[in-house]
Amino acid sequence: MAALNERMLIDGELAAAAGGRTFANLNPATEEVIGQVPEAEVTDLERAIHAARRAFDTTDWSTNVELRSRCLVQLRDALRENVETLRSLYVAETGCPVGQTPGVALDAAIGYLDHYIGLLAGYEFEHPIPTKTIMGMPANRVIRREAVGVVAAITPWNYPFYLNICKVSAALAAGCTIVLKPAPDTPWSALVLGALAAEHTDIPPGVLNVVTTSDNEVAQVLATHPEVDAVTLTGSTATGRKVMAAASGTVKRVTLELGGKSAAVFLDDFPLELVAGPLAGAVCIHAGQGCTQLTRLLVPRARLDEAVDLAAAAMGQVQWGDPTDPANVMGPVINAAQRDRILGYYESAAKDGRVVVGGKPTDRFERGYFVEPTLITDVDPGATVAQEEIFGPALVVLPHDGDDDAVRIADGTMYGLSTAVFGVDQERAMGLARRFRTGTVSVNGAQWFDVESPFGGYKQSGLGREWGTEGLEDFLEVKTISFPPAR
Structure with missing residues (x-):
């Protein structure tokens, strides 16, 4: 059990922080230290970003729908096989009542992977639109949806396992590569996900990376790094404003699921x-x-x-x-x-x-x-x-x-x-x-x-949507290709 929640996942390897430092994970019901977690430095985060960039640019992950579907099935099955270990870790680090874990907090969230597995089976990443004469010339056109690239996923502590699944499953299904940074209060929900992905799936090295840190300045690298193409955050509206501002320097795509009243x-x-x-x-x-x-x-x-x-x-x-x-x-x-x-x-x-x-x-x-x-x-x-x-x-x-x-x-x-x-x-x-x-x-x-209903907010409750088809498409770019009709 300990091995599942002790190490980060970077470039396909389960690893400690480069500097060897750790920070404490506390049980909010007892205030006791229940474990030590890798304290990533900027070099660790950059190594994860570079790995994600390389995996996106040099492997067929973004175009191989069959591989992505198979890996999501493997991940779902591994999570189900280890659900009782997950349950004890989850209750310990979140304080969530154990009676609620069969729902969205844990068991149901594992099943939500089926949404994107099913969507991949029939989703049209490319489709034609009618031939039309444009500026005096006939043109065939294809509308193509392609993975946005490297995604930084930043998740909070309230429903951490569910939110990690929400973001990771959508980004993986779309063909993106990911660096997942969980809240320092609930790191195990992400580290276990990374460990099971590394040990039980065919996800290529660098496609999924999990990095833990309690230092906000280190985490901010995700929103500013030029090799990151998109940021998805669930958190407070105040945090969302900061991430949006930080990402604006490189005009990253930003998906924000923020607060509510x-x-x-x-x-x-x-x-x-x-x-x-x-x-x-x-x-x-x-x-x-x-x-x-x-x-x-x-x-x-x-x-x-x-x-x-x-x-x-x-x-x-x-x-x-x-x-x-x-x-x-x-x-x-x-x-x-x-x-x-x-x-x-x-x-x-x-x-x-x-x-x-x-x-x-x-x-x-x-x-x-x-x-x-x-x-x-x-x-x-x-x-x-x-x-x-x-x-x-x-x-x-x-x-x-x-x-x-x-x-x-x-x-x-x-x-x-x-x-x-x-x-x-x-x-x-x-x-x-x-x-x-x-x-x-x-x-x-x-x-x-x-999972079939798109979820997100108006006003300062956020940007973009999760789940539904919209949740997949938030991680896709849209490309129009025009070419002459065959003679």
């Missing part, structure tokens, strides 16, 4: 008691560390007190604590800085409005980065806790004065990632769904999260 909007004809409680409880899943979680509840003003009571009762029943206990739906947040950041928002909420449940540092555990499930109301829609992404188990309940006001409040942040709307009159609810400025909308609880 998603709203659940209740219309005046919908019975709150059906879902207000479950929505409040869902905010606490994985300690609220999900960008699409519905962290604002917008209800008709006359029903505000009812909504608050329902949400408070649900939050009071959330089971939280030790992530290795299958009964718990909420564990710790990822680190001390994040815990303190969330507590700062709780203090702000107490000043700007009313904290109904939670809102205080917890003395429930002697160690671990735990925070309380927290319910906030009586704040202005422009208040800090109603505008900024807390990324913790916090729900803000806000009143609205009708459909137009609900749309105004829901869209009244810098984010545009996701929205939900609930209404008995489904056509009315669908009308609002079409108005929201977000990348995904759920109507009456219908789920949109699926």
